[in-house]
Amino acid sequence: MPANIFSSLAAGALLLGLSATAHASGPVVISPTLSGSYIVAYTQICQGYLGGSSNGSVETMSVTATFTPSTKKVKLVGKSTSGDLLVPKGFVGDVLFTNAVSTTYSYSNTATTLTINGTVYDIVYGPSSQQITQSFVFSGPDLPHGGSCAVSATATHQ
Numbered sequence: 001m002p003a004n005i006f007s008s009l010a011a012g013a014l015l016l017g018l019s020a021t022a023h024a025s026g027p028v029v030i031s032p033t034l035s036g037s038y039i040v041a042y043t044q045i046c047q048g049y050l051g052g053s054s055n056g057s058v059e060t061m062s063v064t065a066t067f068t069p070s071t072k073k074v075k076l077v078g079k080s081t082s083g084d085l086l087v088p089k090g091f092v093g094d095v096l097f098t099n100a101v102s103t104t105y106s107y108s109n110t111a112t113t114l115t116i117n118g119t120v121y122d123i124v125y126g127p128s129s130q131q132i133t134q135s136f137v138f139s140g141p142d143l144p145h146g147g148s149c150a151v152s153a154t155a156t157h158q
Contacts, residue, residue: 034067038155046149056085
């Protein structure tokens with residue numbers, strides 16, 4: 001009886017186009033597709049220095065990010081709140097302020113990274129529907145700021 005089970009499995013694999021040689025070549029890795037509008041919650045925290053040369057900064061954004069795969073562009077529209085991270089006792093710091101966000105960047109993505117405007121972040125994808133990623137999170141250092149800023153964001157498809 002076990003021989004029949006193995007024969008059936010082998011026949012099924014051949015019907016599905018699977019073979020030992022196809023398996024030996026390794027899995028095919030396909031980058032998940034980011035397409036359409038996502039609601040994004042973004043946080044960036046930059047280190048400050050107690051010596052007073054920099055108070056550091058914090059920025060949060062609540063935006064809609066619209067990814068267009070054919071052009072590899074992402075458009076951000078929403079609001080940003082930012083200001084000093086630390087205000088040493090006895091000093092005056094910037095208050096938090098809110099600005100409108102409306103900008104477009106180039107992007108690319110792989111199975112493990114998201115690159116926005118040349119900055120590479122680590123990314124973890126949620127489930128896909130009809131080959132479109134429905135959610136993702138990304139994080140990493142913001143190298144244009146000398147690597148002294150940490151970024152974290154979550155996104156949900158609309």
